[in-house]
Amino acid sequence: MPESRCLQGIWSSPWIFIFAASGSAVGLGNIWKFPYVLGQNGGGAFLVVYCLCLLLVGLPVLMAEVALGRTVRSNPIDTVNDLSERRIIHPAWVCVPWLAGITGFLILAFYSVIAGWSLAYLNRALSGDLIGVSQASASAMFEGLLDNRTEMLMWHSVFMGLVVLTVGQSVTRGLSAVVRLLLPILVITLVAMALYSMVIGNMSEALSFMFRWSWKDVSFDVILAAVGMALFSLSVGMGAMFAYGAYMSKRMSIARACTIVVGVDLLVAILAGLVIFPLVFSLDIDVQAGPSLTFVSLPIIFGNLLGGQFFAGVFFALLVVAALTSAISMLELFVAWLHEKFYMARLKAALLMGIAVWFVGIAVLLSFHHEDSKILFDLNFFELLDQLTSFVLLPVGAILLSVLVAWFIPGSMLQNEMITKQASHFQWWYNTLKYISIPAMVVITLAGWIGV
Ligand code: PHE
Secondary structure (H helix, E strand, O other): OOHHHOOOOOOOOHHHHHHHHHHHHOOHHHHHHHHHHHHHOOOHHHHHHHHHHHHHHHHHHHHHHHHHHHHHOOOHHHHHHHHHHOOOOOHHHHHHHHHHHHHHHHHHHHHHHHHHHHHHHHHHHHOOOOOOOOHHHHHHHHHHHHHOHHHHHHHHHHHHHHHHHHHHOOOHHHHHHHHHHHHHHHHHHHHHHHHHHHHHOOHHHHHHHHHOOOHHHOOHHHHHHHHHHHHHHOOOOOOHHHHHHOOOOOOOOHHHHHHHHHHHHHHHHHHHHHHHHHHHHHOOOOOOOHHHHHHHHHHHHHHOOOOHHHHHHHHHHHHHHHHHHHHHHHHHHHHHHHHHHHOOOHHHHHHHHHHHHHHHHHHHHHHHHOOOOEEEOOEEHHHHHHHHHHHHHHHHHHHHHHHHHHHHOOHHHHHHHHOOOOHHHHHHHHHHHHHHHHHHHHHHHHHHHHOO
């Protein structure tokens, strides 16, 4: 495909891709979701399985997604259409980018509501409401937010507005500059918070919970949770990285870039765990608490710290920006497609998609309000979307994408793309994808579904 079809040009510096991809990977998944999934799945055993999943599933699939994006340099839907027109693959494969787009759409619907919680806490920090927060008042504050539908709707709308404006402006290039600044500040802030949390909290129990391995805690449920978490956290299986791969400079080794992204993503998630668990154990918060875990424990850190209001403001602002740099990658697939295929202005395309996501988000925020709002399988709408995306759509999307890349796209085409100097690197990746990642994802997903 001629490079002129790539409407935004190629990112010249290799680091631009690394920052943009890290911006997509690092977000609420690391700071809000990872700690509670770790809490619900037994701690240390989950962490080890999670690291293995990142290495044997997440990294190879991420490389596959980026390589495919860079090979054809177009949005995922047109890429697959183009490959099928060239008779390289069957047209039915177009289901893969569509599935990816729908997954991103559904994730964004609840992601935006949670990002709205972060905005609400940023607002509380700036107005001094976090001063002197205790465990009881932190729980009450969170419950109060869930009860206040108008406030949740307002922040969800503000966040979606920010997403639409950002995606609509095509600021993907500027995005990398923002992330370049954001990441180091976020890491330094988290390190400082983790140290403080370990001093005021129960460090030994937290460390033993997070890092102690125990065979009996490993089940297919735990492994499926780890695969789902790894795919979610690396933003793979739904076309976001594909889109960024399309802009990646040819000079960059895909293996190197993706390994850096995985490393950064894991580092931020572990730091978030080190911030939250010492408090959870010293305050007797339930480790299994689920989505409320981060939002109930974090304010306590700031509430009792000298200058805590300021640090809380900085932290929640960073969290909102991190969520924004992830959220825009969820909308990118459809926006790029509408723009490139139908010449629709990016802002119009973003607005169209944003309004649709906003409506689904309303159903999500209502599900937090009612205790008994179970709609299917004893799950409320939020839980249903969360589990549907993490345990079904992301794994299925990742499996189909990997099968497409590993078995249907000619290896020679990919080998050129990988541009690693040693052919053995390419073979290592190709074989891992074919013989480890795909079978592992299929077995784990099926076993998790039938509840082995
Ligand atoms: N990886 C992002 C996070 O950890 C979430 C995300 C999922 C982004 C899927 C894009 C696609 O917060």
